[in-house]
Amino acid sequence: MNTKTLFGLLLMGVLLLVASSSLYIINETERAVMLRFGAIEKDDLKPGLGFKIPFVNNVRRFDGRVLTLDSPPERIFTIEKKALMVDSFAKWRITDVGVYYQATSGEERTAVRLLSQRVNEGLRNQFGGRSLQEVVSGERDELMADLTRSLTEITKKEIGVELVDVRVKKIDLPDDVSGSVYDRMTSEREKEARDYRAKGREQAEVIRADADRQKAVLEAEAYRESELIRGDGDAEAAAIYADAYSRDPEFYSFVRSLNAYKNSFKGREDMLLVDPKSDFFRYLNDSKGKSDK
Template identity: 60%
Template sequence: MKNLSVSLLFIVLVLVLVASQTLYVVKETERAVVLKFGEIVEDDVQPGLHFKIPVMNEVKKFDSRILTMDSRPQRYLTLEKKAVIVDSYVKWRIESVSKFYTATSGDEVIANRVLSSRVDTGLRNQFGERTMHEVVSGERDQLMDELRVGLDDVAKSELGITIVDIRVKRIDLPPDVSESVYQRMRTEREREAREHRSKGLELAEGIRADADRQQVVLESEAYRDSEMIRGDGDATAADIYSKVYTQDPDFYEFYRSLQAYRASFGSQGDVFVIKPDSEFFKYLNKIEQ
C-alpha cells in the first residue's frame, strides 16, 4: 500500500512537471508569440490556455495595453529661430507581435529608444516650420495630429506598434531667453501703464476744469437769482411799508424818530453837538412840556 502511494505521488509530480512544460496561459492583457529554436512559428497567440512542445518551443509574452513613453524635455528652434524647451509623451500599443519581437527582441526599452528618436526628429521638423505663437496656441493640436499620423506609419512598418496619441505637456523658454522675454514684457507693460496713466491725468484735468467752470456758472447763477429775489423782496417790503406809512404819517414820523434815538444813543463814546430846540429833539421836547 505504501509503495502504491509513493508511485501515485511520483506519477502526479511527473504529470505536473509535464503540464508546466507543455501548457501556458496568455492573459487578456497580453500578446504572445511561439518560437521554435528562436524562430517564430506562431504569432499573435490569443488569450487562453495553449500547448507547446517542451524544449523545442519557447513562448514570449508582451503587454498588449496602451503604454506610455515619457520623453525628456528637448530644445527645439521655431521658424523665427527662437529656442523652446518641449516636454512631450507618446501613447503606443503593440500592433504586430511578430514584427515587434523581430525589431526589438521584445524589449520595451529598445522600442522606447527608437520611438523617442523618431519623435524627436518629428517634433524638430514640426517646430521648425511654425512660429512661436503657432506652436504655443494657434496650431498646437494640428501639429500633434500631423506628427502622430506621420509617426504612426513609420512605427507600424519598423516596430510593429501603433501610435495612439502624442501630446506636449508643456513648452518653456530656456533660462537665457526667459529673462530677456520677461524684461521685454515688463518694459511693454510699463509703457502701457504710462500711457494709461497720462490719459487718465489728461481726462482728470478735463473733468476738473469742467467741474470748476460749472462751479463758477452755478455760483454766478445762484448769486444772480438771490439778488433778484432779494430785490423783489426789498421792493415788496418797501411797497408794504409805503402803504402802511401812508395810512398814518404822524405815526410813521414818530416811529422813525424813535429809531434815530436808538441808533444815536445806543452807542457809547459818540459826541453830538446839536441845539436843544432842533428838529431832532422834537418829540423829546414835547415830553418835557
C-alpha cells in the first residue's frame, strides 16, 4: 500500500467521522435541544433527520411520552387538623424542552424531585382547606382536577412540563392515631347496635302483644261461634229426639233403659242391689217391657 492510498483512506475515514458527527435523528417519542458548548442553540428540535456542526453542537434527547411520578406517602393535615397519610401519583410530560433543560440540566431525577415537591405542596394546600368528609367523599375528583389545573400553570413556567393528571391512590390514618380512631368507631358502632337492639325488642313486644290480642279475639270469636253452632245442633238434636220419641214412646223408654244398663254395668266391680221385679229390669224380664205389676 503506497502513501497516496493510505492518505486517501485516512481522508475517507475523517470524512465519515465528520459526516456521522454532523447527522442526528430525533424519534417521534423524543424531545430534544441542540447545545453549543453547553448553551442552548436550538430548542424543541423536530422529529426526523437533522444536521449540526460536529464537535461544536451537541444534541440532548429526552423522553417525550407521558411519564409517571409515584410519590411516597406523605403526612397531610385537614382543616380540622386531622392527620392523614396520603399516597398519590401524577402523570406528566415535557411541553417546553428548553425550559425543562434549563431547570433540570436535562436530569430526569431533578425533574422528578421538583415535581414531587410541587405535588406535595399542592396536596397540602388542597387538603388543608377541606374537611375529612370532603376529602374522602365524592368531591375528591373535583379536588384533583383543581389541583391538576393549578399545578400545571406553575410547572409549565418553572420546569417546562405539563401535569396530565394527579390522583390519590390511598388515604390512611397514621399508625399513631389509627388505634384510637378505630376504638372510637367501635364504641360508636356498639352504641348504635345497642340502640337498634333496644328498638327491636320494643317493636317485638308491640308485635307480640298485638299477636296475643288478635289470638284472644280469634279464640273468643271461635268459641262463641262454636257455642252457637253447638247450641243450634243440640236444639236440632233435641227436636229430632222429641219428634222421634213422641211417635213411639215405648221405643223411647226402651232406648233409655238400654242406656241405663250400659252406664250401670261399665266395670266388673259394679254391683247393684235392686228388686228383680222393679221397673229397672222390665225389659230384661220381658222383651216387650210389660211389668208384672
